[in-house]
Amino acid sequence: MTLPSHEVADLGLSRAGVRRVAWAERSMPVLRSVRARFAEEQPLAGLRVAACLHVTAETANLLRVLRAGGARVWLAASNPLSTQDDTAAALVSEYGVAVYAWAGMDTAAYDRNLVTVLESRPHLLLDDGCDLVNTAHVDRPELLEGILGGCEQTTTGVIRLRRMSAEGELRLPMVAVNDTRTKRMFDNxxxxxxxxxxxxxxxxxxxxxxxxxxxxxxxxxxxxxxxxxxxxxxxxxxxxxxxxxxxxxxxxxxxxxxxxxxxxxxxxxxxxxxxxxxxxxxxxxxxxxxxxxxxxxxxxxxxxxxxxxxxxxxxxxxxxxxxxxxxxxxxxxxxxxxxxxxxxxxAAEGHPAAVMDMSFAVQALTTEWLAKEHGALEPGVADVPEEIDNEVARLELAALGVGIDTLTPDQEAYLNSWRP
Structure with a gap:
């Protein structure tokens, strides 16, 4: 097997990383369900995805979904202190992701890795804190060509994107994954x-x-x-x-x-x-x-x-x-x-895998939606379609064995009419 390009601490840590990723996967039933469908339908076939995310076992399971859907993926770390070196190794050697991340990297290496993943000429971005978007717009604007859009999963990143959009500087459609009800409730x-x-x-x-x-x-x-x-x-x-x-x-x-x-x-x-x-x-x-x-x-x-x-x-x-x-x-x-x-x-391991299951399921489904609908989107900040948010919540409830009521036809009619 030819390994993807990479710069990680030690590929010898891969086996430990696989065990860590598998442990997280046990608590991510929604993402498993999405991965099974992606593997069958290949909604991301032929697309390149550049991501700036925390390099953790939970993130690895998101990237496995994108790979199952047919995407090629490049990953840079969004925080030098959060990178799990064994997970980074496993992503390269076992899951076919091009990773540029290691624990404790300095600022210069961090910035260099952002540029490296952008030089893959991605079609879609997955950003954490708006760092990829900012780097592309400010430092390497020529790399914006060919990018169809992206997702932002943090409050800080969405704030920066909205400011860029208000000033007419944002040249891509970016979806505010952070602002979904499931993300705010469960993750934040x-x-x-x-x-x-x-x-x-x-x-x-x-x-x-x-x-x-x-x-x-x-x-x-x-x-x-x-x-x-x-x-x-x-x-x-x-x-x-x-x-x-x-x-x-x-x-x-x-x-x-x-x-x-x-x-x-x-x-x-x-x-x-x-x-x-x-x-x-x-x-x-x-x-x-x-x-x-x-x-x-x-x-x-x-x-x-x-x-x-x-x-x-x-x-x-x-x-x-x-x-x-x-x-x-x-x-x-x-x-x-x-x-x-x-x-x-x-100082800890971030959110529990069960939390990231929902956040990353929204991320995966929004990436699929972007791949299909990017042509209808203008540069700026867009909301995640409500049906994606609701679908993730339904999948999580099903995984928990929880049933909820549905509206009767009369209730539907009542809610959709102003007449007495």
Whole structure:
């Protein structure tokens, strides 16, 4: 077997990667169902797909679906800390994916790998954080030729795409996979909530009961964080800039405060806003000794790392795995997790496979839809068709053995008529 082009840490890890991928597959019945149909119908035959995604076992199962559907796939990592080297090896040697990813790569290698997968001249993009789209538009616009469209699966990425579209700069149709009801409910809320708590616990082994946890942002991810930390017995404080979201948090029983107010009283801080400088110099300067800093937003900009460096007189790198201790002149110590990158993927394993089953099923079905309907789409941000979202939910319910009611003809008629 001729291996696809690749740059990974060690192909010798492939066997362990196959075992990891198979373990994740056990919890991904919806994706298995989609893969079986794709293998029969070949909806992606002849298409090239470039992806910038977390290189994990769950992602591997998504790419297996695309390969079963006839696509050739090139993959770059969307986060150097989340790459599973054994999964990367298995994707190359067992599943025929061209992979350019290894754990701990530097920024230069990260950027180079994005260009490499774009140089495959893809027809479709699968993006995470808008990095592929941004690289193609800003650095290598000639590589946009031939790209039919793509999918974006993160809140941060959709925000960037909508801004590009509003400024007339987006030259591709991109589908906001992140904005589906199943993605927001299952992935953002339950997945991010559980995996972030998991990351904090793995990195610190701290007791959360009775601690004050400050959650920055009360979007879908922030709600999941707040729920899970409260479930662990924490006193949760929410910070927000959106008055409606802040009111929602108040009505759910959370304390809502400004970051200025929360900074001196928090024991654990977790950001999930999609914005930058949420925790700034003035906040770091008043935090209590031993405060833990973690981020669940896509980019490592939510905590002002330059200010953290400037305020510290010493740094103990790796005081625990995925934890760096910053010492201030007055003796206070702040603990930064996963270098300020996604803590749920840096310090833990990301979302459970059962969560990614639904998110990646939406991704796969949307890729199929794009392959068929791209000619009818204009450059800009499009929504996932509602029938795809509903189909994924139906498949998941069937896998869980859950039945739901259907509307009777009279109910259908009533809902579709304004007459008494």
């Amino acid at each position: 809320r339950y997945g991010t909530g559980q995996s972030t708590v998991d990351g904090v616990l793995r990195a610190t082994n701290t007791l959360l009961a009775g601690r004050t946890v400050v959650v920055a942002g009360f979007g879908y991810c922030g709600r999941g964080l707040a729920e899970r930390f409260r479930g662990m017995g924490s006193n949760v404080v929410v910070t927000e800039v959106d008055p409606v979201k802040a009111l929602d948090a108040v009505m759910q029983g959370y304390t809502v405060a400004t970051m200025d107010t929360a900074a001196p009283v928090g024991d654990v801080f977790v950001t999930a806003t999609g914005n930058r400088d949420v925790i700034r110099r003035e906040h770091l300067a008043v935090m209590r000794d031993g405060a833990i800093l973690a981020n669940s937003g896509h980019f490592d900009l939510e905590i002002d790392l330059n200010a953290l460096d400037a305020l510290s007189v010493a740094v103990d790198r790796g005081v625990r795995e995925q934890a760096d201790e910053y010492v201030f002149a007055d003796g206070r110590r702040l603990l930064l997790l996963s270098e300020g990158r996604l803590v749920n993927l840096g």
